[in-house]
Amino acid sequence: MNQQLKDKLSLLPSSPGCYLMKNSEGRIIYVGKAKKLKNRVNSYFVGAHDYKTTKLVSEIVDFEYIVTHSEKEALLLEINLIKDNTPQYNIMFMDNCYYPYIQMTNEDHPRLKIVRDASQKKAKHFGPFPDATAAREMIKLLNRLYPLRQCNHIPKKPCLYYSLQQCLGPCINEVDTQVYQSMKKEISAFLNGDTKEKIDELTSKMIQASEDLRFEQAKEYRDLIEHIKYVTSKQHVQFDDRVDRDILGYYVDKGYLSIQLFFMRNGKLLSRDLNLIPVGDSVDDDLHQFIVTFYQTNTLPKELLVPYELETDVIEDILDCKIIKPQKGNKLKLVQMANDNAKEQLEKKFQMVEKNHAATIGAVEQLGTLLSIPTPHVIELFDNSHIQGAYSVSGMVCFKDGIPSKKDYRKFKIQTVQGVDDYASMKEVVYRRYFRLIMEQRPMPNLIIVDGGKGQIDVAREVIESLNLSIPVAGLSKNDKHQTAQLIDQEGQPVDVHPKSELFFLLTRMQDEVHRYAISFHKNVRSQSLYRSLLDNVPGIGEKRQKALMTHFKSVKRMREATLEELSEFLPIETAKNLYNVLHDTHNST
Numbered sequence: 307m308n309q310q311l312k313d314k315l316s317l318l319p320s321s322p323g324c325y326l327m328k329n330s331e332g333r334i335i336y337v338g339k340a341k342k343l344k345n346r347v348n349s350y351f352v353g354a355h356d357y358k359t360t361k362l363v364s365e366i367v368d369f370e371y372i373v374t375h376s377e378k379e380a381l382l383l384e385i386n387l388i389k390d391n392t393p394q395y396n397i398m399f400m401d402n403c404y405y406p407y408i409q410m411t412n413e414d415h416p417r418l419k420i421v422r423d424a425s426q427k428k429a430k431h432f433g434p435f436p437d438a439t440a441a442r443e444m445i446k447l448l449n450r451l452y453p454l455r456q457c458n459h460i461p462k463k464p465c466l467y468y469s470l471q472q473c474l475g476p477c478i479n480e481v482d483t484q485v486y487q488s489m490k491k492e493i494s495a496f497l498n499g500d501t502k503e504k505i506d507e508l509t510s511k512m513i514q515a516s517e518d519l520r521f522e523q524a525k526e527y528r529d530l531i532e533h534i535k536y537v538t539s540k541q542h543v544q545f546d547d548r549v550d551r552d553i554l555g556y557y558v559d560k561g562y563l564s565i566q567l568f569f570m571r572n573g574k575l576l577s578r579d580l581n582l583i584p585v586g587d588s589v590d591d592d593l594h595q596f597i598v599t600f601y602q603t604n605t606l607p608k609e610l611l612v613p614y615e616l617e618t619d620v621i622e623d624i625l626d627c628k629i630i631k632p633q634k635g636n637k638l639k640l641v642q643m644a645n646d647n648a649k650e651q652l653e654k655k656f657q658m659v660e661k662n663h664a665a666t667i668g669a670v671e672q673l674g675t676l677l678s679i680p681t682p683h684v685i686e687l688f689d690n691s692h693i694q695g696a697y698s699v700s701g702m703v704c705f706k707d708g709i710p711s712k713k714d715y716r717k718f719k720i721q722t723v724q725g726v727d728d729y730a731s732m733k734e735v736v737y738r739r740y741f742r743l744i745m746e747q748r749p750m751p752n753l754i755i756v757d758g759g760k761g762q763i764d765v766a767r768e769v770i771e772s773l774n775l776s777i778p779v780a781g782l783s784k785n786d787k788h789q790t791a792q793l794i795d796q797e798g799q800p801v802d803v804h805p806k807s808e809l810f811f812l813l814t815r816m817q818d819e820v821h822r823y824a825i826s827f828h829k830n831v832r833s834q835s836l837y838r839s840l841l842d843n844v845p846g847i848g849e850k851r852q853k854a855l856m857t858h859f860k861s862v863k864r865m866r867e868a869t870l871e872e873l874s875e876f877l878p879i880e881t882a883k884n885l886y887n888v889l890h891d892t893h894n895s896t
Contacts, residue, residue: 311368315351318344322380323373324387327395329365333683333749336362336395337387339380339591343371358561358584362395378623385599394683394707395584406441407433407605408448410493415476416486417455418445418493424605430490431605432497434569447533448496451504452489498572505531551609555644556593557652561585563592566648567600568640570607580651590617597621611641666708669812673753676793676801676809679778682753683707686739687782687816688766689757690720690731691824698723700735701824704751708812710819717827729765732756736769744773754779757820760798767796782817844888846881865889 320342327336327350340346350363374380388396409421412428420441424431435441449456449467453474456467460477467473474481496504512527553568565581583592593616606627612618614631622629632638674681685705690698704714718735736754743750754770754777756762763781770777778796785791793801793813803810841852854876859865865873866889874882 308367311351311366314369315348318347318371319373320344321373322375322377323371324380324383325369325371326387326391327362327366327393328368328370330367331749331752332368334391334393335365336393337384337391339377339384339595341377341380343373347371358395377620381594381598381620382624385595385602388595392706406435406438407431408435408441408445408497410490415455415460415481416490417457418448420445423603425603430494432494433571434604444497448493450530450533451496452493454486454489454493501534505534508534549609550607551611552607553611553640553644554593554597555613555641555646555648556589557645557648558585558589559649559652562652563589564648564652565593565596566644566651568644580648582652594621598624601625611637613641613645665808665812669807669809670708672807672809673812676803677753677778677780677795680752682751682778684749684751685753685755685816686714686751687755687757687820688732688735688739689817689820689824690728690735691827698731699824699827700731701820701827702735702739703816703820703823705816715823717823728758729761732758732762733765733769736766737773740770740773740775740777744775750775750777753777755816756781757817759783759794763794763796763798782813784817841885844881844885846878846884851877851881 322339322341323343324337324339325343325347326334327338329335338346347369350359350366354360355363372383374383406420406422407424408431409419409424409426410430410432411417411419412430420438421431424433433441435444448454449472453467453472455473455476457465457473462477464475464478465473468475468477474485492504508527508531512524512531515521515524515527549570550572551570553570555566555568557564557566561584563583563585565583567581581596583596585592597610598621606625609628609630610625611630611632614633616631618629618631630637632641670683670685671681683706686702687705688700688702690700698720700718700720702716702718704711706714716739718738720731720734722734723730736756740750754766756766756779758781760781763779766779770779780796780801781794783792783794793803795801803813841847841855847855855865858876859868865885870882870886873885876882877885
């Protein structure tokens with residue numbers, strides 16, 4: 307431990323708060339909370355620890371802390387800091403499951419849709435559902451029973467659903483709000499399990515249709531009744547209670563915390579969720595963090611059942627629901643069932659996690675060893691794309707601990723290079739990327755990988771050195787079949803990677819992803835360029851009208867399919883005629 311770290315430890319207050327552990331690059335690698343910062347942070351640097359904590363401590367060279375007024379504030383701050391910084395030792399192995407809900411929107415013309423975030427207060431949510439398939443099946447059924455609108459935006463003319471009598475047609479009809487209120491009430495009852503009234507109504511209609519010799523319609527009613535029974539029976543397991551409650555159980559083994567949640571709505575078991583996270587400073591802290599984070603995006607039940615030994619004072623101040631620690635009866639049996647499931651599933655889940663770990667972090671660690679560099683937790687990859695030097699672009703993708711970080715992807719249009727010159731193009735984008743990071747004082751990656759061999763590596767290294775940076779650069783070459791063939795180190799020497807290893811699979815995924823990203827951007831740029839070139843030939847269409855047309859139609863194909871009347875909605879009639887003629891000119895259509 308360095309002297310600076312010792313000095314900072316001695317100055318820690320005994321207040322509640324959060325601490326942020328940093329590595330040698332200044333990157334936040336762990337966030338925790340404490341009732342007493344002084345005791346908790348100092349505990350990392352004394353005594354023996356498990357494997358995960360020992361590895362974490364070996365990487366800590368500095369830390370920061372934030373004092374809060376209470377442990378409750380510290381917990382909420384910890385959750386936000388983890389979301390903002392995604393520290394590797396916090397997010398490792400976390401599932402981050404977001405369950406599907408059916409949302410009934412609070413619009414003038416309401417609709418039903420599937421959402422993964424049930425925190426929107428104005429809308430009404432039903433669920434969670436076991437999976438998206440179950441939610442889709444239920445919406446499909448409800449749309450047949452209740453003709454709410456199904457389009458995202460109300461069109462200017464009736465759609466197919468109106469013809470099928472699955473929509474009231476607010477695009478052409480005035481719909482009384484009382485009609486919607488009545489349907490919303492029936493849908494709510496249906497989703498809460500009260501299906502008998504609807505089945506009775508359809509049965510009555512089926513009998514009447516049969517007596518009137520309308521056998522086809524009678525068959526439709528019969529099929530609909532069967533569909534209701536099928537969907538609802540598949541979705542629910544009956545329980546002798548009609549209360550909305552969630553049941554939490556857990557089990558700790560091998561340094562990991564297995565958390566089992568059961569969801570009960572209207573007394574029926576809907577679904578369950580298993581989560582596996584590495585044990586941090588204490589099991590109670592980990593459970594508090596999991597519970598509060600989970601209910602930030604999922605609906606709170608009326609009751610939350612938890613094991614008796616779990617301390618709940620902190621979360622009771624945060625969650626607006628009744629937290630019960632049952633000691634006898636059916637509620638205790640539910641908690642024991644959740645605990646038993648957590649224990650039973652841990653071994654199988656842990657085997658899967660070990661496999662995923664080998665394919666991501668384990669492969670990244672192996673990559674660092676082979677290149678003789680520290681483990682490259684953050685890797686950025688570049689690939690160029692063009693057609694004989696035209697529409698030249700480059701794509702950059704980012705992988706963090708072997709997992710794509712799509713929010714960090716970047717696109718580049720080549721600005722300074724004319725014709726075919728991959729080296730110059732690579733030089734330009736590498737300079738633009740890292741000069742900007744320097745100017746914005748943002749963290750650098752641990753490794754740069756270019757698509758290509760020694761030539762691309764050399765020009766990338768030249769740029770990195772000119773910026774006074776010390777980021778290692780490697781390359782990935784391809785074979786004649788355009789498949790990943792070889793890893794090349796920064797000296798231009800091939801690195802032996804077994805083609806059946808997890809590292810080789812990771813490198814292949816990385817190279818495929820950056821190639822896909824660059825090609826996709828190239829196609830988009832080329833399409834927009836051709837699009838603008840075509841519109842430049844139309845009298846009366848300037849840059850402003852080009853943007854409006856591009857925003858609405860998206861492609862030349864869709865614009866060509868539009869009628870003259872539809873084009874004239876955006877353009878004066880003479881200009882619309884000019885555009886229509888250009889679009890349907892034989893030469894332009896080919």
